[in-house]
Amino acid sequence: MRTHYSAEPGDASRDGRAGRWRSEFGGRTIVHIDMDAFFAQVEVLDNPEYRGKPLVVGGRRDSERGVVSTCSYEARKFGIHSAMPIKRAVALCPEAIFVPTRMSRYEEVSKAIRAVLDDFSPVVEPLSIDEAFLDMSGCEHFYANAAAMGADLKDRILNTTGLTASVGIAPNKFVAKLASDHQKPDGLVILRAPDVDAFLLTLPVDAIWGVGPKTAARLRHIGIRTVADVRTSPVTKLVEAVGRRLAEHIHRLAFGRDERPVEADVEAKSIGRETTFATDVADGRELRGHLARLAANVGWRLRRSGVYARTVTVKIRLPDFQTHTKSRTFAGPFHDDDTLYKEAGKLLDEFALRRPLRLLGVYASHLQEHKQTTLFEQRADRLTEVLDALNTKLGGRVVRRGREL
Ligand code: TTP
Ligand code: MG
Numbered sequence: 041m042r043t044h045y046s047a048e049p050g051d052a053s054r055d056g057r058a059g060r061w062r063s064e065f066g067g068r069t070i071v072h073i074d075m076d077a078f079f080a081q082v083e084v085l086d087n088p089e090y091r092g093k094p095l096v097v098g099g100r101r102d103s104e105r106g107v108v109s110t111c112s113y114e115a116r117k118f119g120i121h122s123a124m125p126i127k128r129a130v131a132l133c134p135e136a137i138f139v140p141t142r143m144s145r146y147e148e149v150s151k152a153i154r155a156v157l158d159d160f161s162p163v164v165e166p167l168s169i170d171e172a173f174l175d176m177s178g179c180e181h182f183y184a185n186a187a188a189m190g191a192d193l194k195d196r197i198l199n200t201t202g203l204t205a206s207v208g209i210a211p212n213k214f215v216a217k218l219a220s221d222h223q224k225p226d227g228l229v230i231l232r233a234p235d236v237d238a239f240l241l242t243l244p245v246d247a248i249w250g251v252g253p254k255t256a257a258r259l260r261h262i263g264i265r266t267v268a269d270v271r272t273s274p275v276t277k278l279v280e281a282v283g284r285r286l287a288e289h290i291h292r293l294a295f296g297r298d299e300r301p302v303e304a305d306v307e308a309k310s311i312g313r314e315t316t317f318a319t320d321v322a323d324g325r326e327l328r329g330h331l332a333r334l335a336a337n338v339g340w341r342l343r344r345s346g347v348y349a350r351t352v353t354v355k356i357r358l359p360d361f362q363t364h365t366k367s368r369t370f371a372g373p374f375h376d377d378d379t380l381y382k383e384a385g386k387l388l389d390e391f392a393l394r395r396p397l398r399l400l401g402v403y404a405s406h407l408q409e410h411k412q413t414t415l416f417e418q419r420a421d422r423l424t425e426v427l428d429a430l431n432t433k434l435g436g437r438v439v440r441r442g443r444e445l
Pocket of ligand 1: 074075076077078079080108109110111122123169170171224225
């Protein structure tokens, strides 16, 4: 495994250490993970005789119109890459092995990776079949330093799936994704807040997320080729070339500023309920009534399924379809309506809504069958038990609390 990171903090106390490396990441610890040559690695796993050889996934060598899905790092040395016609790949490397894709198998492995990620981090945002963002803010104290955190994640994936991944750890999504890509394959790149500048200044302008070939060409036209060029050129010049919105976006990222949150994919392994309003609803009595109803529905289903949750998530959608989530994870598992309603309410407060909502959702995740700890033992409150017993007899959620409107 190759690593790239600046000197670690010394042997500080547990809390002092966490405090130190949190601040070095500028407040957040964001991880990006991307599997190396994913489909090709799975093929090697299932066919060990392919190991160490140029391997192209996407179609047999006689495929007339097939394109390369991906290829092993050995095949990349010959200039083969994703989206290239198979015919061209055959011409570049006649001795390569060519195999068709087996999507259901890759999806199966992707699920196994997802399970590792869910176990590792409270907030997982999958981006594609082989990559995800994790928000590890607040989990720093579990590790001596960022390198140990990254190594642990890579080890867990390797031990579970037999595959290598590349990991980037940084103060935000934009930099974390660049970091994971920086030393592929089997890389681990850590960029603390003070390292970010020096790193960004080495990059070409198309490394900026959102700068495709067209935008890059326009920027080249005005003499901007690198991230460093973006920083030194006046914003007005950028605006003229690519328009205000994109110019501001590019300028922000060139300075390594990216506030986008990691948004948990809460629907995947959770019990939840969401509702789209016929007309948008502003925060107030009506919205809180909906929240109570959603929380009670989720609580009811948790208890009926005999499971406890440790994470509450609130999902909102604004009139312009922007969708956001906020989550909180607790040490002790719960499945009572009051905890769900109270914590979901706090999360809703944190959005500080200034616009009405198009959609509201409540999710419970990090599900488990038992309360593994008696430390936080708290029985579902007595009223909930009585209501549940009554509703079970009545065959549904017939009797409800006043706050549900
Ligand atoms: P990537 O992560 O882009 O590529 P990779 O994992 O093969 O290689 P690396 O990350 O080490 O550079 O894409 C993940 C999978 O998605 C890839 O294994 C195959 C599939 N894919 C396609 O089918 N077509 C494409 O054009 C691309 C880019 C990927
Ligand atoms: Mg990949």
